[in-house]
Amino acid sequence: MTYRADTARYDTMQYRHSGRSGLQLPVVSLGLWQNFGGTRDYPSAMEILGHAFDAGVTHFDLANNYGPPAGSAEELFGQVMARDFRPYRDELIISTKAGYNMWPGPYGEFGSRKYLLSSLDQSLGRMGLDYVDIFYSHRFDPNTPLEETMGALAHAVRVGKALYVGISSYPEAQTREAYRILKEMGVQTTIHQPSYSVLNRWIENDHTIDACGELGIGMIAFSPLAQGVLSGKYNNGQKEGTRGENPNGSLRASHIEPRVLEAVDKLGEIAKARGQSLVQLALSWVLRRPEMTSALIGVRNLDQLKDNLGVLNNLALSAEEIAAIDAATAGGQMELHPSPKGWLR
Template identity: 90%
Template sequence: MTYRADTSRYDSMQYRRSGKSGLKLPVISLGLWQNFGGTRDYPSAMEILGYAFDQGITHFDLANNYGPPAGSSEELFGQVLARDFKPYRDELIVSTKAGYNMWPGPYGEFGSRKYLLASLDQSLKRMGLDYVDIFYSHRYDPETPLEETMGALAHAVRTGKALYVGISSYPEAETRKAHRILKEMGVATTIHQPSYSMINRWIENDHTIDTCGELGIGIIAFSPLAQGVLSGKYNSGDKSGTRGENPNGSLRASHIEPRVLAAVDKLGEIAKSRGQSMVQLALSWALRRKEMTSALVGVRNLEQLKDNLGVLNNLDLSAEEIAAIDAATADGQMELHPRPSGWLR
């Protein structure tokens, strides 16, 4: 059966401008990091992606290394674009990134012009697109001049292969420098994608969030649920069917140590008092500041997506609730900060 988008798809979603740009994003965006790789069949993928678009989620976030295996998320999304989303391409924001290891040899990762532009061409081919809406430098490369990395992003815009460009997991000083270099090249830094959650506040601690607000850069938070920790699912001690089941996966033991889970228990009481799920509380919090454009969520099934979208019913937090969240998480922070090797990706 041919997919036809719901005619009321824009009735309930909220959209925010990305910094000082003309680009607006839904407050909830959908990422295809770990749940849309080679083990996901087309019908189940389309069930989630079609429902997301029917609810006004116009932004789908990918990267060259998303899968597993690497590249498979873009390939699957390319099939969706060709078979079901093709009539709606101009309503979609498709983003991709390059920065992590993709192929052998010295040109297969980090921030060189050679790698970034080769990767972008590969991503476009996998998705069957002429351009992406947003192309990111996925991580800061301390060994490549930032002028070269930003020059590659500017080239992507000038050649029409990306409409907007952004950075991901860049600390405050590097964010400022990247913005300045791109501005000198006549290209805007439209968006920053850092990790951010109630128990991971590095962008507040090093003032990256304030800097983005000052410079007019939008922010889309990845891992606003801290790899699912803020859903409360790890508090039972049962890791089956979760990212915690894989000892070599992206979820680390330090992310679910007792002090973190104790904070999650306290947050559960706050969520209950608001009539929200813990997921919805976490998203409300991540979106509470004016600098935040969107929260990027990842889901395994339709039920999780619906839970995420429930945040639209109660986005506002009072000053008292924010203070209670601060107190509840004071001893449960993950104390993460981006490093050259990256984290969680």
């Protein structure tokens, strides 16, 4: 059966400009980081992606290494594009990234021109696209001149393989320098993608969010639910079928320490008083900042997607509620910060 998008798909979603650019993103975007790899079949993928687009989610976020295995999320999305989404290409914002390890040898990761542009070509091939809407440098590379990394992004724009470019997980100083270099090349730094949640506030602590606001760079938060911790499922001891099941995965034991889970319990009471799920409260909090263009969600099933989209019913937070949230989470911060080798605590 051929997919046909809901004619009412733009009736309820809210959109925000990415910084001072003309690009608008839905306040809720869908990422294919860990849930659309080799074990995901086409019908279940299309159920989620189709429902998202029917709800006005126009932005789908990928990277070369998303899976597992690496590359498989782009391959699956390429099938969706070919079979169902092709008529809607001009309504979609599709992003990908390069920075993490993809192939053996010295040219398979980080920020060289060789790696970034080779990776972009591979990503386009996997997705069956002529261009992506956003191409990111996935992480800062301290061993490659930033002029080279940003020059590769600028080249992708000039040759039409990317409409916009961005950076991900860059601290404040590197964010400012990347902006300066791209501006000298006549290219806008349209967006920054950092991790950000009520339990992970590194972009506030190192002033990256303030720099983006000052420079007119939009922001899209990944892990706004702190790897699922802010769904409350770990408070019930649930690990089976979650990221907590894999000791070598992206969720670490320190993320579900008793002090963190205690903060989650307190947030649950605030959410209940607002008539929201805990997930919806967490997304409302991320989106409260004017610098934040969108919250990037990851879901395993349709019910989770619907819960996330329910945030649209109550985005506003009062000053009193924000103060209560700050008090509830004061002792439960994950204290993360980015480094070229990954996330440190």
